[in-house]
Amino acid sequence: MVDLNNPEALSAMDSTGYFAALAELGTQCRNAYMLGRETRVPAVADLSTVVVTGLGGSAIGGDLLRVYCQERLRVPVTVNRDYTLPAFVGKKTLVFAVSYSGNTEETLSAYQQAREKGATIVALTSGGKLAALAAADGVPVIRVPAGLAPRAATGYLFIPMLAVLEGLGMLDGIEAEVEELARELAHYATTYGLGSPVAQNPAKQLALNFKGRLPIIWGASGTTEVVAQRWKGQINENAKAPAYWNAFPELNHNEIVGFEEPAELIRQLWVVILRDKGDHVRVGYRMEITRRVIEGKVAGVTEVTSTGEGMLARLYSLIYLGDWASVYLAMLYGIDPGPVKVIDYLKGELAKR
Ligand code: PA5
Numbered sequence: 001m002v003d004l005n006n007p008e009a010l011s012a013m014d015s016t017g018y019f020a021a022l023a024e025l026g027t028q029c030r031n032a033y034m035l036g037r038e039t040r041v042p043a044v045a046d047l048s049t050v051v052v053t054g055l056g057g058s059a060i061g062g063d064l065l066r067v068y069c070q071e072r073l074r075v076p077v078t079v080n081r082d083y084t085l086p087a088f089v090g091k092k093t094l095v096f097a098v099s100y101s102g103n104t105e106e107t108l109s110a111y112q113q114a115r116e117k118g119a120t121i122v123a124l125t126s127g128g129k130l131a132a133l134a135a136a137d138g139v140p141v142i143r144v145p146a147g148l149a150p151r152a153a154t155g156y157l158f159i160p161m162l163a164v165l166e167g168l169g170m171l172d173g174i175e176a177e178v179e180e181l182a183r184e185l186a187h188y189a190t191t192y193g194l195g196s197p198v199a200q201n202p203a204k205q206l207a208l209n210f211k212g213r214l215p216i217i218w219g220a221s222g223t224t225e226v227v228a229q230r231w232k233g234q235i236n237e238n239a240k241a242p243a244y245w246n247a248f249p250e251l252n253h254n255e256i257v258g259f260e261e262p263a264e265l266i267r268q269l270w271v272v273i274l275r276d277k278g279d280h281v282r283v284g285y286r287m288e289i290t291r292r293v294i295e296g297k298v299a300g301v302t303e304v305t306s307t308g309e310g311m312l313a314r315l316y317s318l319i320y321l322g323d324w325a326s327v328y329l330a331m332l333y334g335i336d337p338g339p340v341k342v343i344d345y346l347k348g349e350l351a352k353r
Pocket residue numbers: 054055056057058059098099100101102103104107149150151237340343
């Protein structure tokens with residue numbers, strides 16, 4: 001098993017430069033904000049909804065936008081992970097078509113539908129067919145740098161949408177929040193980074209706890225639910241391992257009952273509870289009580305509380321820990337975190353039909 005205290009050995013297993021991309025996420029967020037502000041998007045008359053259409057690493061930014069905007073935007077944000085768009089999409093909808101590669105078939109199909117429905121569209125991509133189509137259609141394109149794994153480009157695939165909404169006068173204070181976020185990430189890059197030894201590195205410690213076990217990640221509706229979802233996806237795609245997520249208070253009404261049998265399997269679960277100062281006060285009580293219910297049955301429980309002031313910094317303080325932990329878990333399994341051969345295989349097979 002690789003030694004997590006040996007940075008050279010870890011780097012040797014990372015063929016795509018995932019560690020470097022993680023370490024630079026703060027800078028990526030700053031650059032992403034500028035890209036969004038530079039893009040001219042026409043105001044939508046009588047705007048009724050914002051829809052983000054994308055898949056996988058290109059969709060999670062939509063969930064971040066939805067959660068961030070829940071208490072800040074006067075219109076709802078919906079995330080669409082499909083070939084088709086909901087019936088409500090029309091001339092009063094702003095659609096962000098997001099695909100890092102620009103070649104994801106579901107997103108290209110939804111983009112065409114958005115055109116047919118007369119929605120105002122912004123394409124967010126590093127190139128591919130989406131960039132070409134949007135350019136030909138006169139649709140604004142936010143072009144982000146290529147060469148990263150989509151899920152390592154989360155700053156590029158989220159922050160520009162905030163900047164566009166700010167440019168349209170629908171949000172404010174984003175620049176200051178991004179600045180705080182970039183500072184926090186720079187700080188945590190040292191704490192979680194390759195050079196920080198296991199004894200002082202919560203991301204490496206988490207990876208060791210996850211190894212050989214099934215991670216269960218719990219967040220709270222309206223705040224850390226999106227972080228829980230992100231952790232799950234990152235463990236799946238980076239460590240190539242299963243993980244599951246859910247959110248309070250809903251999980252108190254079903255999932256929590258399922259901790260009786262099979263006892264041997266339950267003993268292999270490692271539960272993470274994600275907390276944030278924006279959680280409903282009664283959700284905080286639920287977390288404490290729920291922890292007592294499962295302790296002794298599962299392998300272990302880790303509670304993590306977000307840090308920072310603004311919501312962006314707080315959400316990313318948790319996302320970042322999960323990102324690093326998932327890459328260290330990959331290392332513990334002897335896996336290269338960047339390539340996702342199964343996704344490539346599926347896309348390749350579908351392209352033949
Ligand atoms: O992280 C990944 O590689 C995937 O989840 C992709 O983001 C997903 O397959 C969609 O591809 P794209 O982001 O290029 O649209």
